[in-house]
Structure formats: structure tokens, C-alpha cells
């Protein structure tokens with residue numbers, strides 16, 4: 267029995283607002299997942315003078331197509347009976363790309379009630395303040411501002427140790443900045459549910475597998491006049507999960523610094539009686555040694571989630587390796603696509 271009352275939802279779809287790769291042509295190779303797979307899902311605009319275009323009344327404009335960017339932002343919508351809830355999982359690396367892609371997709375940002383930031387890395391938080399402002403200005407009259415679910419342990423800066431020299435990322439938005447942008451900050455280190463128990467947001471993910479060791483050379487700074495500290499494990503990373511009726515758990519992982527296999531193990535411990543159905547997001551295997559990729563493939567085979575949906579930092583080498591052992595089962599995630607599971 268789980269102590270978390272994660273209720274089943276009837277439907278689940280998500281819109282990929284930001285992702286490293288985009289591909290508007292490939293269709294979903296797995297019939298269990300519906301995806302765009304055609305240029306025809308791109309919003310069309312009206313032609314003002316059809317006679318000048320041989321009678322064509324609609325135009326497909328290139329400036330209605332999303333752009334790829336290093337980062338992740340997924341707008342996840344579930345329904346349960348007559349209720350519908352939308353959660354924004356991460357906000358991509360910069361404000362401009364979030365605004366550009368959300369606008370080009372005609373994303374219904376006013377439906378977003380809750381934002382979950384998976385961890386403090388700028389490729390997930392850089393668009394956050396813009397996302398909050400866009401969501402709040404699109405919220406229906408009288409609706410409460412968007413809630414922003416953050417881990418309390420925010421570093422001042424995150425970085426990478428390059429042969430003894432610290433290289434810093436841009437700072438993640440502060441709690442004050444989130445509030446000034448109009449977000450209602452809720453700080454959570456522990457697992458909980460959100461939006462009428464339709465979403466599960468994890469606490470700390472235990473590190474079980476011997477080969478998932480985080481980011482080599484990862485560092486953090488907690489005071490501007492302090493010293494950079496080793497921080498390969500990014501312990502504040504959290505995942506989001508949904509229980510889709512008749513199918514099972516759908517796990518959304520931001521960057522999998524905890525290890526994507528560790529995330530699945532923890533998710534299954536939280537909801538032990540529900541099978542793992544799909545794993546969506548960044549697996550962080552793009553820079554992994556071949557041996558780690560092979561161990562991950564092998565553990566995926568043992569844990570047997572039905573559908574892998576790698577995106578962001580997963581890397582083409584893992585996707586290639588997985589497709590060889592499970593041809594046609596994987597549905598890679600691309601920017602600008604809506605996926606229905």
C-alpha cells in the first residue's frame with residue numbers, strides 16, 4: 267500500500283514547449299502514443315489575398331515552427347471525470363525560447379495551475395520568471411496565480427569544475443524573484459501530491475545503482491564570498507509522476523542526475539502496486555561512457571517500463587542502443603509536439 271493518494275487520471279497529454287531536438291516530420295513509431303508526426307499540426311494562418319496565391323486560403327509559415335534549445339519544458343494536462351489539471355514541468359533555459367515556442371504553439375498557458383521545477387540548473391529554470399508572468403496574465407479572471415513548487419535547498423550558483431577552475435552557470439531565479447514575478451512559492455523537500463492528487467512530486471531520490479553517480483566535476487556555491495563545493499549528485503532533483511488509468515505510472519524526469527534507473531526504482535517504491543508505463547524526459551546519457559549506457563539498457567529491460575520517451579539530455583547513443591533491443595517501441599520527445607498517451 268502506498269501512503270500517497272495519487273488518483274488515477276482518465277487522460278494524459280503533454281506539450282513539449284522546450285526540448286533540445288525538434289523533428290516535425292517523424293511520426294510516433296509506437297501506436298500507443300499519439301504524436302504530431304506531420305507538418306500539418308503546425309498552426310496555419312489565413313492568406314489575406316488568396317487570388318495572389320492561386321486560391322490558397324491557408325499558409326504554413328516557418329515562423330510558426332518551434333525551435334530546439336538545450337533544456338526542457340513540458341506542459342502536462344490530465345483529466346479525471348469532468349476535472350482537468352495542467353502542470354508545467356520546468357521552463358527551459360531562457361525566457362526568449364519559452365516565450366517564442368509557447369506563442370508559436372498557441373499553448374493554453376492560462377490553464378497552468380502549478381509549476382514544478384525539477385532541480386536548480388539553468389537549462390530548466392532560465393525561462394521560469396517569463397513562464398510565471400505569461401501564465402498569470404493568461405489565467406482566467408478571478409483564478410489564483412500559479413503556484414511554483416521549489417526545493418528549499420537552492421544553491422546561489424551551480425557550476426562545473428574544469429581542471430580546478432570553477433565555471434559557473436547563471437543563477438537560478440531566487441524565491442524572491444519568483445514571488446515578484448507573481449508566483450506563489452511552495453517549498454517542498456518531501457514527496458507530495460498536487461492538483462487534487464492527480465500529480466505526484468517526489469522527494470529525494472535514493473541513489474541505489476552503483477553506476478549512476480551524477481555529474482563528474484559538478485560544484486555548487488552557497489555564498490558569493492564562499493568556496494565552491496563538490497556537488498556531483500544534485501540531491502535536490504525531484505520527478506513528477508501521473509497514474510494513467512488502465513496503463514500505469516508515467517514518470518517525468520528533468521535531467522536524471524539521480525539516475526533514470528534510480529528514479530524508476532524510487533517511483534515504483536512509492537506506488538508499488540501500479541506498473542511503470544512510460545518514462546519521459548532527460549535521461550542524461552548524452553555524455554555517458556558506453557558501459558553506463560549498456561547497464562542502463564540492461565536495467566530498463568529488467569524493469570520493463572512499456573514506453574521510453576527520452577528527450578533533452580538523453581543523447582542519440584542511448585536512443586540508438588535502446589532501439590536495437592526494442593525496435594519501434596521508443597517514442598523520442600521533440601520540441602513543439604503534443605503527445606497523447
Ligand SMILES: [Fe+2]
Pocket residue numbers: 337338387389390520521548578579
Ligand atoms: Fe538539464
